[in-house]
Amino acid sequence: MKIYRSALLRFAPDGSPVYDSDGLLAVAPDAKGQERVVAAGSWQALQAQYVNQPGAALIDLPGRLIAPGFVDMHIHYPQTDVIGAPADGLLPWLEHYTFPHESRFHDRAYADSVATFFLDELLRNGVTTSLTFATSHPASVDAIMHASQQRGMRMMAGKVLQDRNSPDGVRDDTEQGLIDTENLIERWHGVDRLGYAITPRFAPTSTPEQLRGAGELAAKYKDVWVHSHVSENLDEIRWVRQLYPQARSYLDVYNGFGLMRERAVYAHCIWLDDTDRALMRETRTAAAISPTSNLFLSSGYFDYLKADAAGLMYGLASDVGGGMSFSPFRTMQAAYIVGREQHSKAGLSLKPAHLWWQHTAGAARALGLEGVIGNLQPGCEADFVVINPACTPLLARKTQQTASLDELLFAMIVLGDDRLIEQTIVSQAK
Numbered sequence: 274m275k276i277y278r279s280a281l282l283r284f285a286p287d288g289s290p291v292y293d294s295d296g297l298l299a300v301a302p303d304a305k306g307q308e309r310v311v312a313a314g315s316w317q318a319l320q321a322q323y324v325n326q327p328g329a330a331l332i333d334l335p336g337r338l339i340a341p342g343f344v345d346m347h348i349h350y351p352q353t354d355v356i357g358a359p360a361d362g363l364l365p366w367l368e369h370y371t372f373p374h375e376s377r378f379h380d381r382a383y384a385d386s387v388a389t390f391f392l393d394e395l396l397r398n399g400v401t402t403s404l405t406f407a408t409s410h411p412a413s414v415d416a417i418m419h420a421s422q423q424r425g426m427r428m429m430a431g432k433v434l435q436d437r438n439s440p441d442g443v444r445d446d447t448e449q450g451l452i453d454t455e456n457l458i459e460r461w462h463g464v465d466r467l468g469y470a471i472t473p474r475f476a477p478t479s480t481p482e483q484l485r486g487a488g489e490l491a492a493k494y495k496d497v498w499v500h501s502h503v504s505e506n507l508d509e510i511r512w513v514r515q516l517y518p519q520a521r522s523y524l525d526v527y528n529g530f531g532l533m534r535e536r537a538v539y540a541h542c543i544w545l546d547d548t549d550r551a552l553m554r555e556t557r558t559a560a561a562i563s564p565t566s567n568l569f570l571s572s573g574y575f576d577y578l579k580a581d582a583a584g585l586m587y588g589l590a591s592d593v594g595g596g597m598s599f600s601p602f603r604t605m606q607a608a609y610i611v612g613r614e615q616h617s618k619a620g621l622s623l624k625p626a627h628l629w630w631q632h633t634a635g636a637a638r639a640l641g642l643e644g645v646i647g648n649l650q651p652g653c654e655a656d657f658v659v660i661n662p663a664c665t666p667l668l669a670r671k672t673q674q675t676a677s678l679d680e681l682l683f684a685m686i687v688l689g690d691d692r693l694i695e696q697t698i699v700s701q702a703k
């Protein structure tokens with residue numbers, strides 16, 4: 274058993290923060306060798322029970338904060354090298370940068386090299402789980418799954434389905450794409466900490482036949498994830514209306530093919546209407562909010578007030594490479610700004626602990642992994658970060674002066690980046 278002593282942040286079931294300025298986190302392997310949280314709370318209350326247990330190793334981290342590993346609900350590992358590509362919005366960005374780059378991932382050695390860099394970069398930024406797009410090439414899934422398995426990470430990924438309106442090199446075949454998907458589910462889903470996601474890129478790049486097949490797989494494999502994009506950009510929405518004139522809305526296209534259910538995750542969800550939001554809630558479909566991407570591609574602002582009024586599940590995501598940063602601190606900062614911009618009249622200021630929850634326990638809940646990751650309550654898998662709140666001169670000065678948990682968290686959200694993450698600890702399954 275390992276006993277960590279430091280400040281400790283975790284979340285109650287209602288999403289409110291639980292904070293111990295002098296905390297204790299006890300971690301031990303379960304019967305299968307998976308490290309889990311055994312106890313979390315105040316040092317005062319717990320130390321007598323845990324510190325003197327035979328074999329207990331004490332790790333004292335003065336001045337540090339232990340918090341759940343961050344969960345990135347939507348990212349594209351093959352777009353690691355596409356970050357910062359200038360374009361006039363989503364569709365030109367896809368055509369000029371993203372598709373040509375993704376065409377390289379038929380080559381397993383190339384995919385391996387990017388997957389390796391990507392996972393190292395996630396960990397350097399304190400992200401312990403992500404739901405990631407691969408590309409349309411099955412080898413791109415093998416690469417990210419293999420590299421995640423080697424690191425013991427809980428990761429979800431899927432082969433992109435895109436059988437039309439896509440150039441040579443990334444376009445797949447309708448039937449073959451579905452056969453490859455099912456083979457990859459059988460090969461990877463539930464192996465160690467890995468999960469598979471059925472991944473139609475978005476409605477414009479799949480034929481109705483391909484979306485129908487994806488929906489059939491989603492019904493057959495109920496605990497596999499479904500992962501796509503919806504309602505990101507107005508030009509995209511006009512295009513969907515031409516391609517699927519019978520659908521009530523863009524979101525309704527996916528619903529018509531059985532692609533809305535628990536563990537279905539849609540990135541962006543900016544231009545939904547109230548009927549769409551009600552459908553999200555009824556089907557327990559989740560939204561992955563990607564604010565740095567939405568700002569970079571001028572897509573629009575996620576509507577937090579309407580999402581909360583409708584009771585839909587959501588969490589935060591970087592959407593690299595449309596997104597501008599791997600850092601959860603940059604994403605939380607952008608989410609704060611988006612909340613203010615979208616609701617400047619209503620004056621919505623997302624609370625710092627709520628932003629943090631959206632990138633940890635809230636994201637885990639939206640992914641159907643509540644109580645598994647994204648939190649440090651007893652029973653959770655022990656994925657966590659050790660934060661040094663004094664990692665820069667300005668942060669050291671600022672965090673010394675904070676008078677509440679919200680002020681401390683907000684100082685890090687506004688001023689922080691990868692330098693805050695001193696260690697990322699991934700619960701080993703072996």
Ligand code: GUN
Nearest residue numbers: 371474475502566592595
């Ligand atoms: N819509 C379809 N493909 C993509 C993509 O790669 N990134 C983003 N942001 N939106 C998309």
Ligand code: ZN
Nearest residue numbers: 349502540592
């Ligand atoms: Zn995306």
